[in-house]
Amino acid sequence: MRHRVVVTGLGVICALGHNRKCFWDSLRAGRSGIEPIEGADRTQLRFQNGGEVRNFDPLQYFDQREIDLLDRFAQFGAISAREAVADAGLEFTPELRERTAIVTGSCVGGQGTEDEGFVSLYRRNNPRGNPLTIPRVMNNAGASRISQEFGIVGPAWTVSTACSSSNHAIGQAFRMVRDGDVDVALGGGSEAIFSMGFLKSWEAMRVVSPDTCRPFSKDRRGLILGEGGACLVMESLENAQTRGARIHAEIVGFGMSADAHHITQPLSEGAARAMRLAMADGDVQPEQVGYINAHGTGTTANDSTETAAIRAVFGKHADRLAVSSTKSMHGHALGAAGAIEAVATVLALECGTLPPTANYNEPDPACDLDVVPNQARVAQVEFALSNSFAFGGLNAVIAIKRWI
Amino acid sequence: MSDELTQRIVKVIADTQHIPVETLKLDSTFAELNIDSLDGINVLFALENEFNINIPDEAAKEIRSVRDAVEGVTRLVEGGAGGASSEPAHAS
Numbered sequence: 172m173r174h175r176v177v178v179t180g181l182g183v184i185c186a187l188g189h190n191r192k193c194f195w196d197s198l199r200a201g202r203s204g205i206e207p208i209e210g211a212d213r214t215q216l217r218f219q220n221g222g223e224v225r226n227f228d229p230l231q232y233f234d235q236r237e238i239d240l241l242d243r244f245a246q247f248g249a250i251s252a253r254e255a256v257a258d259a260g261l262e263f264t265p266e267l268r269e270r271t272a273i274v275t276g277s278c279v280g281g282q283g284t285e286d287e288g289f290v291s292l293y294r295r296n297n298p299r300g301n302p303l304t305i306p307r308v309m310n311n312a313g314a315s316r317i318s319q320e321f322g323i324v325g326p327a328w329t330v331s332t333a334c335s336s337s338n339h340a341i342g343q344a345f346r347m348v349r350d351g352d353v354d355v356a357l358g359g360g361s362e363a364i365f366s367m368g369f370l371k372s373w374e375a376m377r378v379v380s381p382d383t384c385r386p387f388s389k390d391r392r393g394l395i396l397g398e399g400g401a402c403l404v405m406e407s408l409e410n411a412q413t414r415g416a417r418i419h420a421e422i423v424g425f426g427m428s429a430d431a432h433h434i435t436q437p438l439s440e441g442a443a444r445a446m447r448l449a450m451a452d453g454d455v456q457p458e459q460v461g462y463i464n465a466h467g468t469g470t471t472a473n474d475s476t477e478t479a480a481i482r483a484v485f486g487k488h489a490d491r492l493a494v495s496s497t498k499s500m501h502g503h504a505l506g507a508a509g510a511i512e513a514v515a516t517v518l519a520l521e522c523g524t525l526p527p528t529a530n531y532n533e534p535d536p537a538c539d540l541d542v543v544p545n546q547a548r549v550a551q552v553e554f555a556l557s558n559s560f561a562f563g564g565l566n567a568v569i570a571i572k573r574w575i
Numbered sequence: 576m577s578d579e580l581t582q583r584i585v586k587v588i589a590d591t592q593h594i595p596v597e598t599l600k601l602d603s604t605f606a607e608l609n610i611d612s613l614d615g616i617n618v619l620f621a622l623e624n625e626f627n628i629n630i631p632d633e634a635a636k637e638i639r640s641v642r643d644a645v646e647g648v649t650r651l652v653e654g655g656a657g658g659a660s661s662e663p664a665h666a667s
Contacts, residue, residue: 217632377616377632435613472612 176348176423177574179416180259180404182251182359183514185501186222186397190254194501194511195518198526199547203500205383205395210365218379222397222502223365239303241316242281247400247507248313248361249320255357255402256321259416263321272353273314273327274344276336276360278506279369280310286366313361313400325353331506334466335427336360337401338509338559338567342425344405345569354410359510361400370396376435378470384503386467386496386528387474387542389535394468397502401510403517420517421572423554424453430564437473437560442466442480445566446556453554453570457485460492460570461552462525464516465542466560467496468503475537477558482540493550495543499529509559513569516557520573523551580652584622584645591621604640618644626652 184190186204187197197204207213208221224247229238232250241249252273263271284307291297306312311329318327326347330339337360344358364370373379373396380393403422411418426448430441450457466477474496482489497515504511519525524547531544557569581601589596592610599608605615615638619630622644628651630638638644 375616375620377619377635381632433611433613436611 172351174349174351174407174409175421176345176405177408177411177421178403178405178419178517179411180255180261181419181514181517182254182258183399183401183511184224184247184250185399185401185504185507185511186224187501189224189227191514191518194514195522197500198497198515198518199524201500201527201529201545201547203383203529205500205502208365211367211370215367216370217374218381220383220395221365222395222504224399240306242284242307242312243363244277244281244283244361245307245312245316247363247398248275248359249316251359251361251400251402252317252357253320255359255404259404261355261404263323267355268322268324270354271323271325272344272347272356273317273323274330274340274356274358275311275314275317276330276332276338276340276506276509277310277313277362278331278333278336279362279364281308281312282369283363283366284308286368289368317357332565332567333561333563334503334505334508335559335561335565335567336506336509338513338557338569339427341403341510341513341569342427342567345422345425348405348407355404355406357402357404359400359402360507362505362507363398364396364505365398380469383530384469384499385530385532386465386469386499387478387535387538387540388531389533391469391471391474393470394498395502397498397504399501399504399507399511401507401514403510403513418574419521420574422569423572424449424451424455424570426450426452426568428566430566432564435562437476438564439476439479439483441564441566442477442558442560443483445568446480446484446558449556449568449570453572455554455570458488459554460485460556461550462516462519462555463492463494464512464519464555464557465494465496466558467498467528469496469498473560475535477560478538478540489540492541493525493543493548494540495526495528497526499531509557509567513557516555516571520552520555520571523549525550525552580649581645583625584648585641587621587625588618588641588644591618599641601642601645602640622648628652
């Protein structure tokens, strides 16, 4: 039997704040968290700005011994899961611990720890590696920490599909609950990317904006990198109702596809197919969709390709739906992006307010959608999509329904 | 394509793309040579390394042919930009 799947818990930490209240206040105000980079020496970089988690003190969340074992990315994953579980009011019994899944996404895991190790080895000529490097670096470190923290012993794993990672993770978590494999699933992801080696690699790609992120705006100059973590507690409707949980929204569909095209250039047909499959999976008609949280990176290629994909899928209805990119405010958190944006989409449906595309200056004929420029909009929307399209052409789209 | 600098630039492009240097003409566009956007930034990376120059992002966007690359790199090399150029190179 298929179960309906509802979201009962949300957690997020990113450039817009350390919890969902700060996050939502910023999104609603259209306030960007993009600022000069502090986590690495920006004087060595062509680009200067990023969406970093500011004023972050891990000791507020973990003791020193735990911090020794957790890269910043795993800390973000655990912190967002902790907030989501508390929000859901979940109390883990031995039975529930076996009936709960964890699926996380991360693009590059503990690359900051890896970077430090390489600096020590190659630059400082320290022949000894740090024995904690491996457990800190592994992409599943966040999922493992979450399982340990709550004693969750059900299925737990990590997905890595670049910028789609946490949408793929949420989609798998959703389907496990829908199929009855588990009663509860924590789906999300985390990323921490502000180390010199990784930033230099992005610099070489020549896709990072020298100022800020202006998705869909004619004067857009590229993406802005971000970091953070986000988590959704999903559970079967029966489970939520039995325990009297507050419901934020319903996840109704998930679609994924591959472009089979180019390692970095997106293809609108692949993105379109993922959107169509997500709607078909949730029995959603295109005319019912009122909002899309776009992948919207702010690169020339993504935003025009995504616009073409939306037009192909929605036809005339594309002129009646709102599309915004919250990356304009929190930056592109790569493997955490899908999860952060899923939280934004759930809150948009629940609160009846669509977050804007910030930093928007000028219409681009190649991006001729209603992008909710600069100011949030009050709107009761029934269905929304949250898009993630990765380098490598791997696409993942979630369909979400407002809970009434 | 007679002078030494031009020949070095052309060789870097050919080597990076794993194509015979004879297939490159000064007026070949990157599109004609099947150099896509990702190949293009890889070519620029190789040119930066070969000549120890920095090609700014804005200038990089304008490099779409062998001639663009030759002119842009020549300007940076002759400008003595030994790795610290921050001004757009107006490559066209």
